[in-house]
Amino acid sequence: MASKLNVRHASQVACRDCSLSPLCLPLALKIEDIDELDEIIKRGRPLKKGEHLFLEGDSFHSVFAVRSGALKTYTSTNEGEEQITGFYLPSELVGLSGLDTDSYPVSAQAIETTMVCEIPFDKLEKLSDNHPSLRRQLMRIMSKKIREDQQMKLLLSKKNADERIATFLINLASRFRRRGFSSQSFRLSMSRNEMGNYLGLAVETVSRVFTRFQKAELIHANGKEIEITNAMELCILAGGKLADNADVVNIQ
Amino acid sequence: MASKLNVRHASQVACRDCSLSPLCLPLALKIEDIDELDEIIKRGRPLKKGEHLFLEGDSFHSVFAVRSGALKTYTSTNEGEEQITGFYLPSELVGLSGLDTDSYPVSAQAIETTMVCEIPFDKLEKLSDNHPSLRRQLMRIMSKKIREDQQMKLLLSKKNADERIATFLINLASRFRRRGFSSQSFRLSMSRNEMGNYLGLAVETVSRVFTRFQKAELIHANGKEIEITNAMELCILAGGKLADNADVVNIQ
């Protein structure tokens, strides 16, 4: 089954018609300017699960907006194991961390069938020369990423397994919500293994926590299908800032 | 004793005369343009150890460049304990993570006597409207921060106590080197407690690792004074990307 996130997009929709535009880069532009952005965007064929968008070390040339599906980014430690650094849902921008080097510092791989909009960075820079608001949007996106990374570091250095998983689920729920999907029940696009890798936990621990959450009736999990049955409790467990969780608890 | 980093700066030196300019924002500007930057910079009195530059939640108005001394940034978890998110040495920019919100998401505090250059962000934005290179420099700085955070997440989720401390020391050494100081022997500006907090370790663990490293003759530690006696071995332990470590190993 294709991701729910797929259904609403034809393969070659323009930014001005894309339902993601209020979340994506066009957000920064006036309606009459969106077409300018549209012209520099390249839309390729869909990536199948497992295909790479770029590899660590590839020369940096573009940033990418996820249109449907999902991506992960990862680096390889020198022992050869991978460290997942992020998951990307529709409207989110991948590749910005390569911006100050000549090559991508991470690899980006589709974890389900995924469509992306490629934005050549030199052209984006030129465009943003004439559009301060686009510039600021880019800065905001990076600044937001830095704050999210801070939250992630807090998670990795202070939270226990339960809190990590709770945080992860709440965060996903909130991102789904903002995209117009249910924050109560959704489908995880990543495997338990990938989740554990990202959260700094062994697969087995992830599995055990899911079982425990299920018994505590916080969630109902069936493979990758997740239903959050006690959002309030889960938020408390996650223990993040209320602002991040509010929309998950209040509106369902 | 004041930090070694203090000695070369008079209190009101201009950017064009500041020895840090090749590492700092002026790097992005032509010599004749540096004075423009200079004019918007506010240089206040030195902060004493423990004084705050800004608090989490304060309204965002400026970014700051450290001129001498050192800062830490931290957030408070909802249980009230602090999570240190970074240490800042001279020429490094603090406050950029608040850029897309109206308030700072972290607090910034001096961990020794510290001088900063305050750069009001609205003025910096205006200046950068006319200086694409300054703009790009800002983007590069943020992008670099994102990559560093990725390394940090890797450290927190995959490395053990020894590897964490080794990585931390190597990283510090490398930053000192780039600022023209010895990478072999230096003074830690943070306490064991702060180091542990930052690295996701208990103070006691930090202390034990230091003792262990000393016995293995990797370092010689006397309180906050550190001498790296086997940089090569320490780099291997740190296990980071070679590029990050090269200058520590090769040149001493």
Add this chain to the structure above:
DNA sequence: CGTTGCGTTGAGACATTTCAAAATGTGTGG
């Protein structure tokens, strides 16, 4: 000279990892 803050050291507790095996799910070719 007691007080206070910081660093060190030891012993036991504990959460998570590791290892191993079974169960379940998924994809492929016949």
Add this chain to the structure above:
DNA sequence: CCACACATTTTGAAATGTCTCAACGCAACG
């Protein structure tokens, strides 16, 4: 569409690294 192979998930039991708690040493300081 079934059967088989392979990957993923779950579960259990033992191993382990780090934390917690507690005590002590040391230096700075009023």
